Amino acid sequence: MNEFSSRRESLFSQISDNSLVLVSSGSEQIRNRDVEYDFRAESSFFYLTGFEEPDAVLCLLKKAGECQSILFLRTKDVEQEIWQGRRLGVEAAPEQLKLDLAFDIELLSEEVESLIEDIQSVYFSFAELADWAPMLEGWLSSQKAKARQGVQATHTLKDADNLLHEARLIKSSAEIEIMRKAAQISMKGHLAALKIARGGSADTLWEYQIQAALEAEFKHRGSPRVAFSSIVAGGENACVLHYTENTLPIQQGDLVLVDAGAEYQGYAGDITSTFPANGKFSLPQKRLYELTLKAQQAVIALIAPGVLYNELHQTAAKVITEGLVSLGILKGNVDSLMEDNAYKPFFMHGTGHWLGMDVHDVGDYKQQGEWRALQIGMVLTVEPGIYISEEVGKAKGVDAQYWNIGIRIEDDVVVTETGADVLSVGLPRTVAEIEAFMADKTAS
Numbered sequence: 001m002n003e004f005s006s007r008r009e010s011l012f013s014q015i016s017d018n019s020l021v022l023v024s025s026g027s028e029q030i031r032n033r034d035v036e037y038d039f040r041a042e043s044s045f046f047y048l049t050g051f052e053e054p055d056a057v058l059c060l061l062k063k064a065g066e067c068q069s070i071l072f073l074r075t076k077d078v079e080q081e082i083w084q085g086r087r088l089g090v091e092a093a094p095e096q097l098k099l100d101l102a103f104d105i106e107l108l109s110e111e112v113e114s115l116i117e118d119i120q121s122v123y124f125s126f127a128e129l130a131d132w133a134p135m136l137e138g139w140l141s142s143q144k145a146k147a148r149q150g151v152q153a154t155h156t157l158k159d160a161d162n163l164l165h166e167a168r169l170i171k172s173s174a175e176i177e178i179m180r181k182a183a184q185i186s187m188k189g190h191l192a193a194l195k196i197a198r199g200g201s202a203d204t205l206w207e208y209q210i211q212a213a214l215e216a217e218f219k220h221r222g223s224p225r226v227a228f229s230s231i232v233a234g235g236e237n238a239c240v241l242h243y244t245e246n247t248l249p250i251q252q253g254d255l256v257l258v259d260a261g262a263e264y265q266g267y268a269g270d271i272t273s274t275f276p277a278n279g280k281f282s283l284p285q286k287r288l289y290e291l292t293l294k295a296q297q298a299v300i301a302l303i304a305p306g307v308l309y310n311e312l313h314q315t316a317a318k319v320i321t322e323g324l325v326s327l328g329i330l331k332g333n334v335d336s337l338m339e340d341n342a343y344k345p346f347f348m349h350g351t352g353h354w355l356g357m358d359v360h361d362v363g364d365y366k367q368q369g370e371w372r373a374l375q376i377g378m379v380l381t382v383e384p385g386i387y388i389s390e391e392v393g394k395a396k397g398v399d400a401q402y403w404n405i406g407i408r409i410e411d412d413v414v415v416t417e418t419g420a421d422v423l424s425v426g427l428p429r430t431v432a433e434i435e436a437f438m439a440d441k442t443a444s
């Protein structure tokens, strides 16, 4: 029994007898002409198998009290493997992945047609309905046709995501240690970004060069790929939330916003740092940075089991609103500004999200219409930000010294019995710490 088979056991224990669960790894996608995007298996499939090949389907069959894990996958093919890479193959799969049976993926439709006899409930991801629909239609109609032979047709289709997403939301201690590693590799990548920026070379530094430095550090430390496209945004580009072009030169006096995370053993790190390219914050940059950090620290201090999810954002929004009032960027009474969401033009995203195998990880934020309470083992990001583009600054009458500044500070946090454990700890975060790190060419 390994972590993957115990996850399957746990899923089996939650479904009723005579059920079938289908989980797909996904297929390779074309990027352009003969070039494919790097393949990355669907997270729920990887969660249950630890297997990363495309064109594979896991079938969990619970029938007459017996539980079987059956994998459909690509067969060994010497010719194809020379061109496209190695395959595990049908023969090796059961032993290697601790499964009961394996079949050629080409036989999926045919084999499931017989496995599904007398199965009452079929689970699959409703997000993949269009992919499953043709096969489901075939299976359901062939069962109906066998009714006179005494076959009881499936009568319930269920969303597998309901079960899988809830299971994935609460991390085991083994998962938390992998996530700590993902976050620590990510942290080291961010340090590498600060280091290349402080290098002091007379040449212009480009956003993609900072990206190269941090992603090289991820790989150097054992992360084979990024968890999502890295954002390296100089100056006003930081006001574009998902800026991934990373193609422009860093200007003297700009802040650099880096939002990047390493993937490690299938789990995502997700960190944002904001620092001055020349090593020294200007006064308006410093004021907005310190306000963002104050909001982030207030949220982290609040995290504990039982705290409602939306209290985190309310706390960040309140700190930012108060701060923007004291800087004269917002005018009025804090309570009524909060009621009007007056902070939204400057802080337009949420304060965080679940983190796990997916960077924006699965799991409901509300249950029965109510914000859910934090539980031990949940992992989330805390990432307030303040963005004042020239357009917004002009429109809202903000003093021009604050225009074209975008700041976000993000860490990865696991909810523990006593509060919060910051998995991504290790970066210089205060203005003094960042300026000292940027000034000392030997600091690491």
Ligand SMILES: [Mn+2]
Pocket (backbone or CB within 6 Å): 270, 353, 381, 383, 410
């Ligand atoms: Mn994030």
